[in-house]
Amino acid sequence: MTKKKFYVTTAIDYPNAEPHIGHAYQKIVADVLARWHKLIGDDVWFLTGTDEHGKKIQEAAEKVGKTPKQFVDELSVKFKEAWKSLNIEPDRFIRTTDKDHEKLVQEVIKKCYENGDIYKGEYEGCYCTGCEAYYTEKDLVDGECPYHPGKKIQKLKEESYFFKLSKYQKFLLDLYKKNPEFVLPKERRNEIVNRVKEGLKDLSISRTSFNWGIPFPLDKKHIVYVWFDALFNYVSGAGKNQEYWPANVQLLGKDNLWFHAVYWPAFLKSAGYELPKTIFVHGFLTCNGQKISKSLGNVISPKYLSGKYGADAVRYFMCRQFPFSEGSDGDFSEKALIDRYNNELADKLGNLVSRVAALAEKYRIEKCENKLLKKLKLKEIEKHFENYELDKSLNEIFAFIDVCNEYVQNKKPWETHDAKVLYELVESIREIARLLSPFIPESAEKILKQFSAKKIIKGEILFKKIETK
RNA sequence: AGCGGGGUGGAGCAGUCUGGAGUGCUCGUCGGGCCCAUAACCCGAAGGUCGUGUGGUUCAAAUCCCACCCCCGCUACCA
Numbered sequence: 001m002t003k004k005k006f007y008v009t010t011a012i013d014y015p016n017a018e019p020h021i022g023h024a025y026q027k028i029v030a031d032v033l034a035r036w037h038k039l040i041g042d043d044v045w046f047l048t049g050t051d052e053h054g055k056k057i058q059e060a061a062e063k064v065g066k067t068p069k070q071f072v073d074e075l076s077v078k079f080k081e082a083w084k085s086l087n088i089e090p091d092r093f094i095r096t097t098d099k100d101h102e103k104l105v106q107e108v109i110k111k112c113y114e115n116g117d118i119y120k121g122e123y124e125g126c127y128c129t130g131c132e133a134y135y136t137e138k139d140l141v142d143g144e145c146p147y148h149p150g151k152k153i154q155k156l157k158e159e160s161y162f163f164k165l166s167k168y169q170k171f172l173l174d175l176y177k178k179n180p181e182f183v184l185p186k187e188r189r190n191e192i193v194n195r196v197k198e199g200l201k202d203l204s205i206s207r208t209s210f211n212w213g214i215p216f217p218l219d220k221k222h223i224v225y226v227w228f229d230a231l232f233n234y235v236s237g238a239g240k241n242q243e244y245w246p247a248n249v250q251l252l253g254k255d256n257l258w259f260h261a262v263y264w265p266a267f268l269k270s271a272g273y274e275l276p277k278t279i280f281v282h283g284f285l286t287c288n289g290q291k292i293s294k295s296l297g298n299v300i301s302p303k304y305l306s307g308k309y310g311a312d313a314v315r316y317f318m319c320r321q322f323p324f325s326e327g328s329d330g331d332f333s334e335k336a337l338i339d340r341y342n343n344e345l346a347d348k349l350g351n352l353v354s355r356v357a358a359l360a361e362k363y364r365i366e367k368c369e370n371k372l373l374k375k376l377k378l379k380e381i382e383k384h385f386e387n388y389e390l391d392k393s394l395n396e397i398f399a400f401i402d403v404c405n406e407y408v409q410n411k412k413p414w415e416t417h418d419a420k421v422l423y424e425l426v427e428s429i430r431e432i433a434r435l436l437s438p439f440i441p442e443s444a445e446k447i448l449k450q451f452s453a454k455k456i457i458k459g460e461i462l463f464k465k466i467e468t469k
Numbered sequence: 470a471g472c473g474g475g476g477u478g479g480a481g482c483a484g485u486c487u488g489g490a491g492u493g494c495u496c497g498u499c500g501g502g503c504c505c506a507u508a509a510c511c512c513g514a515a516g517g518u519c520g521u522g523u524g525g526u527u528c529a530a531a532u533c534c535c536a537c538c539c540c541c542g543c544u545a546c547c548a
C-alpha cells in the first residue's frame with residue numbers, strides 16, 4: 001500500500017525585520033499538522049522559508065549599508081534559528097534567492113507568456129521624486145509621501161508586463177463554487193467571492209524601478225514582481241523534484257488572503273500546474289490586546305519565549321489558546337501562557353504522569369482489558385485534526401486526562417495496590433503521550449520512554465510550576 | 470461607506486451552522502474529601518433576563534428572521 005501524501009506549506013516570511021510570535025504561531029501549527037500526519041502514517045512534506053526579494057528589502061539593506069544578499073543571508077538565519085528553538089522541523093527551508101527557485105519562476109513566466117497571458121503595457125503609479133520610488137495610495141499620508149511631505153506626488157507611467165488576471169474571473173468563481181474547501185474557513189471564502197465578483201484588473205508583474213529581484217526572462221530591463229516570485233516557492237520547494245505538489249494545505253494569515261485566493265490559482269492555471277486542495281486562512285495574534293508592532297514595542301521574539309518556558313510550553317499554548325480553525329484573532333499574553341502551563345501542563349498532565357509513575361514504581365502492574373482507555377474519544381480527536389481544530393483536539397485529550405485523574409482518585413490504587421487499575425493508567429498515559437506528541441514532542445517522548453520501560457520509575461518532574469507572585 | 474468578525478455568570482472562552490430546560494471549559498470565590506502525586510488530585514456550592522428591542526417565526530430561541538446600539542478587522546498590485 002502506498003502512503004498517503006500530505007504536503008503542508010506556510011507563508012514565507014519577509015525578512016525585513018526579526019521574527020515575532022505572529023510568525024511563530026503559523027509555523028507551530030504547520031509543524032503540528034506535519035507531525036500528526038507522520039504519526040498516522042502519511043508521507044509528509046513540510047515547507048517554510050523566507051521571501052527575500054523586493055523593494056523594501058533593498059531599502060532596508062541600504063539603510064544599514066549592506067547588499068540585499070548579505071542582509072537576507074543574515075536575517076533568514078534568524079528565522080531558521082527561531083523555528084529550531086521551537087522544535088519546528090520543516091523538510092525544507094526555502095529562500096526565494098535559492099537558485100532552483102529562481103530558475104523555476106523564470107520558466108513559469110515563459111509558460112504563462114506562451115499561453116498568451118502576459119503582455120506589455122504601462123504601469124501608472126504615484127511616484128515621489130524625493131524617494132525616486134512608487135507608492136500605493138495606502139502608503140500615502142493625506143496624498144503625500146510620508147518621507148517627503150510637501151513634495152508633489154506625480155502620476156507616472158512606466159513600461160511593465162501585465163498578467164491577464166481579468167481573464168480568470170469566471171475560472172476563479174467556478175473554482176470557489178465547485179471546491180468549497182479551496183478557501184477555508186468559509187467566512188473568508190465568502191469575502192473573496194464577493195470581491196472577485198466585483199471584477200478583476202490585470203496585474204503588473206514586472207518592475208524596472210529597482211533591481212533586487214529575479215530577472216524577467218522576457219526583458220532584461222525588468223525584474224519579476226515579488227508576489228509572482230514568492231508564490232511559486234510552494235512549487236519549487238515541493239520535494240526534490242516537486243513531487244509533493246499540489247499541496248494539501250497552505251497556511252496563511254488573512255493579510256495574504258487576496259494573493260493566495262486570487263493571484264495564486266490564476267498563475268497556476270496559466271502555467272499549467274494543479275491547484276492546491278486548500279488554502280487555510282488563520283487570524284492574527286494581538287499582544288495584551290494590542291496589535292503586534294515595532295512602534296508599540298510589544299514585539300516578543302519566539303526565541304525569548306522558548307528560552308524562558310521551553311518549546312513545548314509555547315507550542316502547547318499557541319495551539320490550545322487560539323481556535324485556529326475559526327480564523328479568528330487571538331490575544332497573546334505571557335500571563336495566559338503561564339496560567340495554562342501551570343494549570344494544564346503541570347497540574348493536570350504533569351501531576352498525573354508523576355503520581356501514576358510513583359504508584360507503578362511501588363506496586364506491580366498486570367495487563368488486562370483497558371476499560372479506562374475506552375473513554376478516550378479517539379475518533380473525535382482524529383476528526384478535529386482533519387478539520388484543523390487543534391484547540392478542540394487538545395480539549396478532548398485533556399478531558400481524558402481529567403478522566404484519568406478522577407480514576408486514580410476513585411480507585412485509590414495507593415490503598416488497593418490494584419495491578420490492573422495501574423496497568424490501565426499506564427497504558428492510557430502512553431496513548432495520551434502519543435496523541436500529544438505533535439504538540440509537545442519533547443515531553444511526549446520523555447513520557448513514552450518512561451512508561452514503555454520494563455520497570456517504570458518515577459522520573460524528573462516534566463513541567464515545573466512557574467512561580468509568579 | 471462597503472464587506473467580514475464579535476458582544477454568553479467576576480475574567481477569558483466554547484456552545485449558535487443542524488432550535489429543545491442556560492449546558493460546558495480554564496481562572497477567581499466559598500465549602501467538603503483525599504493523602505498516591507508537582508501545596509498537586511477529586512467532589513459540591515454561589516454567581517448569568519446569553520448586547521438592546523418586553524420585535525418576528527415556533528409548542529419551544531443563546532441558537533433562525535428583522536431592526537438598532539457598541540467593539541474590532543479588511544478594502545487588491547504593499548510582503
